[in-house]
Amino acid sequence: MTSLRVVVLAGGVGGAKFTLGVRAALARAQAPEATVVVNTGDDLWLSGVRLQPDIDSVLYALAGQNDTVRGWGRTGDTERVNAELQAWGAGWPWFTLGDLDLGTHLARTGWLREGLSVSQVVERLSQRWPLGAHLVPMTDTEVDTHVVTDAGRMHFQEWWTRHRATIAPRAFENPGIEAAVPAPGVLEAIAAADLVLLAPSNPVVSIGPILAVPGIREAVQAAKRVVGVSGIIGGKVVRGMADVCLTAIGVETRSDAVAAHYGARAEGGLLDAWVMAEEDAALAPAVQGCGIHPVVAPLWMNDAAASEGVAQAALDA
Numbered sequence: 001m002t003s004l005r006v007v008v009l010a011g012g013v014g015g016a017k018f019t020l021g022v023r024a025a026l027a028r029a030q031a032p033e034a035t036v037v038v039n040t041g042d043d044l045w046l047s048g049v050r051l052q053p054d055i056d057s058v059l060y061a062l063a064g065q066n067d068t069v070r071g072w073g074r075t076g077d078t079e080r081v082n083a084e085l086q087a088w089g090a091g092w093p094w095f096t097l098g099d100l101d102l103g104t105h106l107a108r109t110g111w112l113r114e115g116l117s118v119s120q121v122v123e124r125l126s127q128r129w130p131l132g133a134h135l136v137p138m139t140d141t142e143v144d145t146h147v148v149t150d151a152g153r154m155h156f157q158e159w160w161t162r163h164r165a166t167i168a169p170r171a172f173e174n175p176g177i178e179a180a181v182p183a184p185g186v187l188e189a190i191a192a193a194d195l196v197l198l199a200p201s202n203p204v205v206s207i208g209p210i211l212a213v214p215g216i217r218e219a220v221q222a223a224k225r226v227v228g229v230s231g232i233i234g235g236k237v238v239r240g241m242a243d244v245c246l247t248a249i250g251v252e253t254r255s256d257a258v259a260a261h262y263g264a265r266a267e268g269g270l271l272d273a274w275v276m277a278e279e280d281a282a283l284a285p286a287v288q289g290c291g292i293h294p295v296v297a298p299l300w301m302n303d304a305a306a307s308e309g310v311a312q313a314a315l316d317a
C-alpha cells in the first residue's frame, strides 16, 4: 500500500490508454486514484451540441465504453441520428456523431445551458460509471484549437477529420487561452501530487493546450517530480498526426526531440525523467545530455497489460 498521489496530463487515444494503465498500476499498489487533467482544446460546437472529444475518449475508456477499433466514440454505437442530420444538411458531412455519443453531447449541452461549468459537467458525466480516476478538464473556459494554413484558418477537427492533416499547418492557436483559468482543483492537485505524468499524447494539440492555460505550466514546473512518456516509437507516431504537428512547431519526430521540447526542469523546462521506447534506446544519451533522466521501456500499449507496463515504467522512473 502506498499513498503516492499522481496527476496525469492527457488527451486523445494515447492519453486514454495510458490513463487505463496508470489506473491499473495504482490499483495494484493500493495507491489513491489519479487525477487526470484532460485537454479541452479540441472541443467544438456542432449541430447545437458541445463536443469534448478528449474528455469523452478518457471517460469512455475508463468506463469500458469506448470503441477500441475506431479509436473514438462509444462501442456498439449506431448512426441513425447522424443519417438524419446529414439528410438535413446539418453538421459536417465528414464528421460522424453516434447515437449513444449524441446522448452524452445532449446531456452535456443541457447541463451547460442550465449554467453548470465545464468541470461540474465533467463531474456529472464521471458519476455514471466507476472510473477509478478523477477527471478534470484543463479549464472551464472555451478555448478551441484553430489550425492556421495557407488555405485559411480552420477548426482543428476540420483539419484532422476532413483533411486528415494533409494541409500543411503553419501554426496551432487557441484563441482566448491567455485569459483562460485552470479548472477548479487543477493547480491544487498538481501542487499536492508526488508525481506528475505527461501522457504519450500529442505534445502540440493535446499536452500543448493544457500547458498553455496560464498557471498550469508554472504549477508543473513547481511539482515534486515530473515524468513524461514518449508518444514517438522508433521515430514514428503510434497513431494520429503528431508528426505533422511537431513539424509545424519546428520539432523533429524523434523521442529525444520531444523530450528536449518539454525541456529539463533544472533548466526551466518540465521534465525530470523521460520514458522512451526500446526502439529509441540509442537516443537515450541525447536525452541525458539535455539534463533529463532517460528510462528505456517497451511502449506499445496493445493491451491492458502492456498499458499497465508503460504506466509502471513511468511510476518507477
Ligand SMILES: O=c1nc2n(C[C@H](O)[C@H](O)[C@H](O)CO)c3cc(O)ccc3cc-2c(=O)[nH]1
Pocket: 011, 012, 013, 042, 051, 052, 053, 054, 056, 057, 072, 073, 094, 095, 096, 097, 098, 101, 157, 160, 161
Ligand atoms: O476521424 C474521425 N474522428 C472523429 N472523432 C475523433 C476526434 O476527431 C479526434 O480523433 C480527436 O479529437 C483527437 O484527439 C470524434 C470524436 C468525438 O468525440 C465525437 C465525434 C467524432 C467523430 C469523428 C469522425 O467522424 N472521424
